[in-house]
Amino acid sequence: MHLLEYGNRSGVRGVEKATVEGRPLDDGELVARSRRGDEHAFEELVLRYSDLAFRTAYLATANAADAEDAALEAFLKARQALGRFHENAPFRPWLLRIVGNEARNRRRAAGRREGLELKAARAGRPGDAAPSPEAAVLAAERRAELLSALERLEPDFRQVVACRYLLELDVAETAAALGIPEGTVKSRLSRALERLRQQMEAAVHG
Amino acid sequence: MAELSPLERELFALGPEIAWPPTPRFTPLRRRRSLVDRRLVIALLAAVLAAALAAGAVAAGYLHVPGVNIQRSSRPLPAPTKNLPTTSLGERLDLGGSESSVAAAAADAGFGVRVPAGLGQPDQVFFKAAPVPVVTLVYAPRPDLPAGSDPDVGALFMEFRSADSTPFLGKLAGTGTRIEQVSVGGTQGVWLEGAPHEVFVEPSPSGNLAPDRVRLAGNTLLWYRDGVTYRLEANVTKERALEIAGTAR
Numbered sequence: 402m403h404l405l406e407y408g409n410r411s412g413v414r415g416v417e418k419a420t421v422e423g424r425p426l427d428d429g430e431l432v433a434r435s436r437r438g439d440e441h442a443f444e445e446l447v448l449r450y451s452d453l454a455f456r457t458a459y460l461a462t463a464n465a466a467d468a469e470d471a472a473l474e475a476f477l478k479a480r481q482a483l484g485r486f487h488e489n490a491p492f493r494p495w496l497l498r499i500v501g502n503e504a505r506n507r508r509r510a511a512g513r514r515e516g517l518e519l520k521a522a523r524a525g526r527p528g529d530a531a532p533s534p535e536a537a538v539l540a541a542e543r544r545a546e547l548l549s550a551l552e553r554l555e556p557d558f559r560q561v562v563a564c565r566y567l568l569e570l571d572v573a574e575t576a577a578a579l580g581i582p583e584g585t586v587k588s589r590l591s592r593a594l595e596r597l598r599q600q601m602e603a604a605v606h607g
Numbered sequence: 608m609a610e611l612s613p614l615e616r617e618l619f620a621l622g623p624e625i626a627w628p629p630t631p632r633f634t635p636l637r638r639r640r641s642l643v644d645r646r647l648v649i650a651l652l653a654a655v656l657a658a659a660l661a662a663g664a665v666a667a668g669y670l671h672v673p674g675v676n677i678q679r680s681s682r683p684l685p686a687p688t689k690n691l692p693t694t695s696l697g698e699r700l701d702l703g704g705s706e707s708s709v710a711a712a713a714a715d716a717g718f719g720v721r722v723p724a725g726l727g728q729p730d731q732v733f734f735k736a737a738p739v740p741v742v743t744l745v746y747a748p749r750p751d752l753p754a755g756s757d758p759d760v761g762a763l764f765m766e767f768r769s770a771d772s773t774p775f776l777g778k779l780a781g782t783g784t785r786i787e788q789v790s791v792g793g794t795q796g797v798w799l800e801g802a803p804h805e806v807f808v809e810p811s812p813s814g815n816l817a818p819d820r821v822r823l824a825g826n827t828l829l830w831y832r833d834g835v836t837y838r839l840e841a842n843v844t845k846e847r848a849l850e851i852a853g854t855a856r
Binding site: 451567 | 612621624630631632633
């Protein structure tokens with residue numbers, strides 16, 4: 402099966418650097434400039450967080466068009482609400498909270514109950530040592546099993562795992578994106594990991 | 608920070624491997640008028656088509672030929688990149704394995720394969736078994752079939768068994784693509800012309816179209832007859848495509 406390898410425009414951790422005045426600006430500086438009416442500064446934030454916002458929304462909507470609408474609306478609302486944003490607060494969780502809200506609204510409006518389907522894109526990352534064919538097959542099988550186990554998790558568990566590990570959100574960001582308390586994130590993570598572990602063990606021994 | 612368990616390490620390693628749908632471009636940041644336009648266009652198309660098509664042929668938000676969903680994108684799609692013929696044709700267009708003849712492909716597919724007399728015998732035949740059996744006839748470029756985005760292809764004629772409930776192909780048509788409802792020998796069809804459109808292949812078990820593989824397609828005619836969906840992709844006019852389709856018997 403051919404799997405598409407999507408362009409890696411920027412890492413989800415926001416590694417794409419803003420280059421205003423030739424040096425990367427951190428989120429706080431970009432937020433401050435945006436609040437002073439610098440459109441370019443906010444667009445830098447949008448560029449920096451496009452992948453993360455879109456993928457976070459996609460985890461909730463399981464639909465790319467809805468995720469696009471949700472992320473776009475979230476950026477627009479964030480820009481509008483920037484005046485109320487605490488300047489020293491972290492931008493990421495604040496944005497993720499808006500994205501999560503927008504995405505859940507769309508999912509509810511669409512009345513969808515679609516399962517999220519995630520696929521692995523490639524057999525290895527660039528720069529990885531080329532594995533032997535056997536090792537590559539085993540690694541691919543293991544990945545496929547893990548993805549399949551993830552898909553079988555209940556939606557609440559799957560989302561928390563996907564946010565925390567696949568998108569590499571921290572606990573506070575995961576809580577913001579999912580609109581749940583941090584304690585709930587931790588307890589769901591713990592139970593989800595236990596279920597995944599059991600499923601993976603069953604796959605190995607079955 | 609607590610040490611990561613092996614499972615957690617595996618999950619973190621899985622993140623960069625996920626084939627996420629391509630992230631749209633959100634800058635310049637503005638509310639897209641076309642988001643509203645899109646809904647309006649879809650509503651109008653649905654209203655027009657609902658009268659013409661059999662019940663169930665128009666899914667909400669989609670133009671639909673059995674086996675194929677067509678969704679209008681709110682933005683133009685990126686320009687096509689030329690496929691470089693560094694891999695085999697079947698591989699780079701995801702057509703499956705090469706077949707010795709149309710008859711051999713038909714035997715594998717389990718349905719009668721039509722060859723459009725207007726195109727003649729194909730230069731290559733491919734068969735792909737999953738997720739639904741698909742036979743593809745490939746015609747090399749020639750004066751009446753100029754090459755499109757792939758230098759080795761003048762026309763692609765795909766045939767696949769389809770059930771209305773299980774779309775196999777999804778198409779995302781950008782704002783530059785014209786979509787037109789047409790009649791192909793009395794049966795419903797759709798013509799896509801202009802800017803290339805993306806083709807999504809494979810439904811997920813939940814029925815979602817998964818962007819498993821995306822490629823850009825040129826002018827395309829889609830129609831459905833007797834449980835089989837036909838797809839002709841060629842760098843030709845609508846009239847010529849309809850003429851060719853009329854010879855597929």
